[in-house]
Every structure is written in C-alpha cells, then in structure tokens.
Amino acid sequence: MLTQQKIIHALKDVEDPELHKSVVELNMVRDVHIEGTHVSLTIVLTIQGCPLKAKIKQDVETAIQALGATAVTLQFGSMTDEERKQLTASLKKENTTSEGMPTMLREDSGVTFIAVTSGKGGVGKSTVTINLAAALARQGKRVGIVDADIYGYSIPTMMKITEKPTMIDQMAVPVTKEGVKVMSMGFFSKDNQPVMWRGPMLNKWIRNFLVNTHWGDLDYLLLDLPPGTGDVAIDVAAMIPQAKEIIVTTPHNAASHVASRAGVMARHTKHEILGVVENMAFYETSDGERNYLFGKDGGSALAGALATEVIAQIPFAQPEENTGSSVYDEDSVVGEAFTHLAEDIIHIN
Ligand SMILES: Nc1ncnc2c1ncn2[C@@H]1O[C@H](COP(=O)(O)OP(=O)(O)OP(=O)(O)O)[C@@H](O)[C@H]1O
Ligand SMILES: [Mg+2]
Structure with a gap:
C-alpha cells in the first residue's frame, strides 16, 4: 500500500x-x-x-x-x-566552518587546489586552466574553475559560456561547461565592463566565491590567476596556502618569469610547485615532425631555476575550427597532452 x-x-x-x-x-x-x-x-x-x-x-x-x-x-x-533565504542560509552554513572559514579550505575537505600562474601575460594560463580542467573532468573527477583573473577575466568567453549562474538569494550555482563548474567575475559584470575592485574587496571576493557558491563536492578547484605578482596572487596565497601551483611559460618568455617568480617566492613560500607547463612549446607538422619555433630550453631553464620539473609541453595548435571555444578536442594533439597532464596530476594528488 x-x-x-x-x-x-x-x-x-x-x-x-x-x-x-x-x-x-x-x-x-x-x-x-x-x-x-x-x-x-x-x-x-x-x-x-x-x-x-x-x-x-x-x-x-x-x-x-x-x-x-x-x-x-x-x-x-x-x-x-x-524559504529561499532559509535554504541559502543552510547551504552557506555547510560551506562555512564554525570558525567562519570556507569549509573547502579545511585540510580534510578532499579538494586539491591548483593555482595556474605565470610571470608574464598571454602565455596561456587560461588555456591551460580550462583544458586541464576539462581533461580532469573527462577522467571522472569533479572539477571547478575559479576565474581569479578578476580584472581581465576570460574564462566565460574562452569556454563559450553564454549562461549566467543561477542565483538563489545570494547563493550562486556555478555554470557547468565541459563537465566543469565555472565561476567568473565576468558573470557579474555589467556589459563586460572591467571590474575595479582593489585591496580588501579582493580578498572578500575570493572568500565569496568559495562560500557563496554552491560547488557541491569537488576533487579539484583550479584557479586561473592574473599574470605576475599582483594583489590577487598575494590574496590567493594568503587565503589558500595549500594550493599547488602550475607555472605556465612559453619557451621564449621563460627567462623573464624567473625574476618575477622569485619576487613571489620571497613573499610567499608556502605554495608547493607542481611544475612548469611549457606552452606553445613546438609546432607539429602533419607528418609528426616537431618544429621548435621559439627554442627548446625555455621551460626546462625555468623549471631548473625554480627547482621543479617540466610537467607538460603543449604544442602550438588551433582549437577546433568553427566552435569558437578554446577547449581543444579530446582527440587532438593538444587534447591528448592535457589528458596526460591530468593523468599525472591525478596520480600524485
Ligand atoms: N598551445 C597554444 N596554441 C595556439 N594558441 C594558443 C595556445 N595556448 C594559448 N593560445 C592562444 O594564445 C592567447 C593567450 O592565451 P591565454 O589567454 O590562455 O593566455 P593567458 O596567460 O591566460 O593570458 P592573460 O595573461 O591575458 O590572462 C589566446 O589567444 C590563446 O587562444
Ligand atoms: Mg588569462
């Protein structure tokens, strides 16, 4: 009955x-x-x-x-x-420890934070972030991206996200794309105007994105950082000391990274470095020959200077035509390189 x-x-x-x-x-x-x-x-x-x-x-x-x-x-x-207020209050409570810290940041949260950084702009941090995230998701991992490049956010455009997060009262439900949950300041800007927050607001912003976002259970949270050693990088280092760092470089820009990286390390030595990703490392012709357009040793020189290793070399290649997305196809040369990187990262974390 x-x-x-x-x-x-x-x-x-x-x-x-x-x-x-x-x-x-x-x-x-x-x-x-x-x-x-x-x-x-x-x-x-x-x-x-x-x-x-x-x-x-x-x-x-x-x-x-x-x-x-x-x-x-x-x-x-x-x-x-x-009722909606009550619901979001209870979700927010789950996201916050009794000490007022984002629950995700607890040691036993099960979330591995990976900050993607670089000394210089335009070397491919965002490309690495979204493609690594997509590759981790393809391996069955629960993955989120925080687009921490809050002045120059680009993740929504690069992933061709046209939706906005659903807001339940003050709680945002991230947009899912390529199997990855995404939050970006770009979702909240009016008419794509740049965001002009400084100092204390920044720190609050990162906190907000951890606490007032309904991430659900995650295995990895990738943070796409702005280039260099500005406020955001410093705030992320302070807020998420357990984050591991991937440093992206192109072969020809490597030298300039060492100096700026040394600056960050002097101030914040806590982040463990996972390794260097050398992007646009070579160009592979259709018969498989590799051309090293910008020299061969940039990535390894940087890795050596930082006492770490080159964990991936990503070739120069266009994403699939006509899609307008910067996420490379799983079967492409670049897609495969990211699959290998994801496998290695899963192996060690
Ligand atoms: N392996 C690659 N092959 C071809 N083009 C690439 C590759 N990686 C990145 N690009 C292109 O280079 C440009 C810069 O990449 P991206 O936006 O990822 O760099 P970034 O380091 O995040 O830049 P910014 O410092 O402005 O945030 C983009 O147009 C991107 O599509
Ligand atoms: Mg970027």
Whole structure:
C-alpha cells in the first residue's frame, strides 16, 4: 500500500538537478495526497521558471510509480522569499566552518587546489586552466574553475559560456561547461565592463566565491590567476596556502618569469610547485615532425631555476575550427597532452 512515508522515502533519491541535493532535504516536497494508487503532490522550486523542471517532473514520477502508483499528479510551486533565504542560509552554513572559514579550505575537505600562474601575460594560463580542467573532468573527477583573473577575466568567453549562474538569494550555482563548474567575475559584470575592485574587496571576493557558491563536492578547484605578482596572487596565497601551483611559460618568455617568480617566492613560500607547463612549446607538422619555433630550453631553464620539473609541453595548435571555444578536442594533439597532464596530476594528488 502507498503511504506518505514510503513516498517521502522514495523521493529522497530524487535530486534537484542544479543543487544536486535531494528534493526532500531541500524541503521542496509539499501536499502529498494519496487516493488508492493515485498520488498528487506539489514540488516548490528554488527559483521561478527553473529550466530543469521537466527533469524534476520525470524523476519524481518515476520514483513514485516505482512504488506502484498508477497516476501521479504533480504541481509546481515556488519557494517564498523567506524559504529561499532559509535554504541559502543552510547551504552557506555547510560551506562555512564554525570558525567562519570556507569549509573547502579545511585540510580534510578532499579538494586539491591548483593555482595556474605565470610571470608574464598571454602565455596561456587560461588555456591551460580550462583544458586541464576539462581533461580532469573527462577522467571522472569533479572539477571547478575559479576565474581569479578578476580584472581581465576570460574564462566565460574562452569556454563559450553564454549562461549566467543561477542565483538563489545570494547563493550562486556555478555554470557547468565541459563537465566543469565555472565561476567568473565576468558573470557579474555589467556589459563586460572591467571590474575595479582593489585591496580588501579582493580578498572578500575570493572568500565569496568559495562560500557563496554552491560547488557541491569537488576533487579539484583550479584557479586561473592574473599574470605576475599582483594583489590577487598575494590574496590567493594568503587565503589558500595549500594550493599547488602550475607555472605556465612559453619557451621564449621563460627567462623573464624567473625574476618575477622569485619576487613571489620571497613573499610567499608556502605554495608547493607542481611544475612548469611549457606552452606553445613546438609546432607539429602533419607528418609528426616537431618544429621548435621559439627554442627548446625555455621551460626546462625555468623549471631548473625554480627547482621543479617540466610537467607538460603543449604544442602550438588551433582549437577546433568553427566552435569558437578554446577547449581543444579530446582527440587532438593538444587534447591528448592535457589528458596526460591530468593523468599525472591525478596520480600524485
Ligand atoms: N598551445 C597554444 N596554441 C595556439 N594558441 C594558443 C595556445 N595556448 C594559448 N593560445 C592562444 O594564445 C592567447 C593567450 O592565451 P591565454 O589567454 O590562455 O593566455 P593567458 O596567460 O591566460 O593570458 P592573460 O595573461 O591575458 O590572462 C589566446 O589567444 C590563446 O587562444
Ligand atoms: Mg588569462
């Protein structure tokens, strides 16, 4: 026989497709009525016009039919402002420790932070960030990107993200692309105007992105940093001392990186360096011959100076034509290089 209890129990397995939490836990199930084998109920949505309504409807119906119901009448409602506030307060509480620290930063959070840095601009940090993230996701890892280049954010454009994060009260649900959860200041700027925050606001911004974002469980959080040793790099170092660093260079820019890198190291020696990624390292012709356009030793010289290793050499190549995305195809030479890098990183972390 169908009972309220059985129905609620079955709905515990139905997740809100955005928050990835049970609709029961999120307090979205209301007015369950049973008449014989006919069940009617209301699901209150976190936001109005939730685009994933159809998915919820199907999952709820399937779960209740599996109990033997012959008809399910489902109505949708939406949470009141008060209910939404309560929900985000509880999500935010989960994201914050009793000391007020982002939960993610706890040693036992299971999240590996990887900051992608460089001494100079334009060497391919963002390219490395998004392609490494996509490669980690292809390996089944749960991956997020924080576009920490807050003045010169480029991740949304480079990944061809046109959506904005869903906002539930003050809580942002990151946009998922290539299997990766993405947050960027670019989502919040008006008409792509640059962001003009300085000093203390910056630190708050990083915190906000850790605490007021519903990341769910992550294995890796990649941070795409602006070039050099500015405020953001210093704040990230202070806020996330456990982050590991990947330093991106091109062969011809390596020398200039040593000096600027030394500056950061003098101030913050905490970040462990995973290694150097030498980007645009060579050009491979169609018959597999490698041309080293900018010399051969830049990456290894930088790695030597920093007492680390070159962990990847990424060839010079265009991403797939016509897509406009800077994420390289899995089967391309560059895509494969990132797959190897992802495998190595998974192996050591
Ligand atoms: N391996 C590559 N082959 C060809 N083009 C590349 C490669 N890597 C990066 N690029 C191109 O070089 C330009 C700079 O790359 P990217 O934006 O990733 O660098 P960045 O270090 O993040 O720059 P910024 O310092 O401005 O943030 C982009 O147009 C990108 O598409
Ligand atoms: Mg960049």
